[in-house]
Amino acid sequence: MEIGLVGLPQVGKTTVFNLLTGTAVPTGVTGDTRVHKGTAPVPDRRLDFLAAVYLPKKVTSARVNFKDIPGLDPRRGDRAANVRFLAEVRGADALCYVVRAFAGAETPAYFDAVAPYKELLEVRAELLLADIMLVEKRLEHIRTGSKISKEAGAEIAFLKRCLEALNEEQPVRETAKTAEEKSLFSSYGFLTDKPVVLAINLDEQSLRTGDYPQRDLILNYASGKGMPVVEMAALIEAEIAALPSEERAEFLRDLGIEEPGITRLAAAAQRSLGLITFYTVVGDEVRGWAIRAGTNAKKAAGKVHSDMERGFIRAEVFRCDDLLRLGTPAKVREAGLFRLEGRDYLVQEGDVIQFRFKV
DSSP: OEEEEEOSTTSSHHHHHHHHHTOOOOSSOTTOOOOEEEEEEOOOHHHHHHHHHHOOSEEEOOEEEEEEOOOOOGGGOOHHHHHHHHHHHHTOSEEEEEEEEOOOTTSOOTTSSOOHHHHHHHHHHHHHHHHHHHHHHHHHHHHTSSOOOHHHHHHHHHHHHHHHHHHTTOOGGGGOOSHHHHHHHHHHOOGGGSOEEEEEEEOHHHHHHTOOTTHHHHHHHHHHHTOOEEEEOHHHHHHHHTSOHHHHHHHHHHTTOSSOHHHHHHHHHHHHTTEEEEEEEETTEEEEEEEETTOBHHHHHHHHOHHHHHTEEEEEEEEHHHHHHHOSHHHHHHTTOOEEEOTTOBOOTTEEEEEEEOO
């Protein structure tokens, strides 16, 4: 599963991508049409606690895949670039809109002034337009057919409702009522129906004051659309990340930040994909695993190793939060909080699992 970073040119997308994935893709390169891909560890206090309890030689975080999609520039009129952009967006499972709220004459703003709300609407409008064109093209294809069948007539009615919703910027998913319509809906892959996280890229002054242009507008819009918002200062965080580890916490405190924005963004991105984390303690490794909510124990075992799924016997489970509360695995066991679960058990956020299997 993959999250696409999208936005207008010069908003700091690649800086955000580098921070998330630990890569060093050159920033500020105009005309770069490459899509950069990488994985980001999901910051996890539970995992840190498990490591402190078990003292393993290796600690491995759950990870989320990201891709840095070249900046959308509607004013350029480059049809090929726009087609590539939309294709990459269509291939992502969720999106992170990066908008600019930082000043800086050395990097001119897209609208000649810092306007994050306007940027958000510009990106959203392009995706809405792509979805509208998709529906209109399909309607035209059906209507010009030699004969409109009963099934085609039902699809036309459904598509008309989709078109109305898109023109009103309403959730398109709600137009699918029947099982047949839901199947149709999923086949279209509407861009505006993808889960979205909004990253607002600030400068140091805005980060300290908590204020920036169009703040109320953008937060009200995001709230109305159900978009999680992460306010961060990517350039400042990149500078802090380059410091020795013992100095980073001091600089964050000086900025009044308890948790880096990039940490909050990675966590929000994981949630946007509908993922949860479970943990294993095997040998000298404590590890977090990202899986879809609703995954059963047998399928979760396959995430760790295919042999575990093939030869699944049972899962020994306890809650990491119970360990946090009681302090030691022995006390969790004494409290009767270790459980034996079968293959159909639905794994929960924060489960610590030992899989028993035989092949």
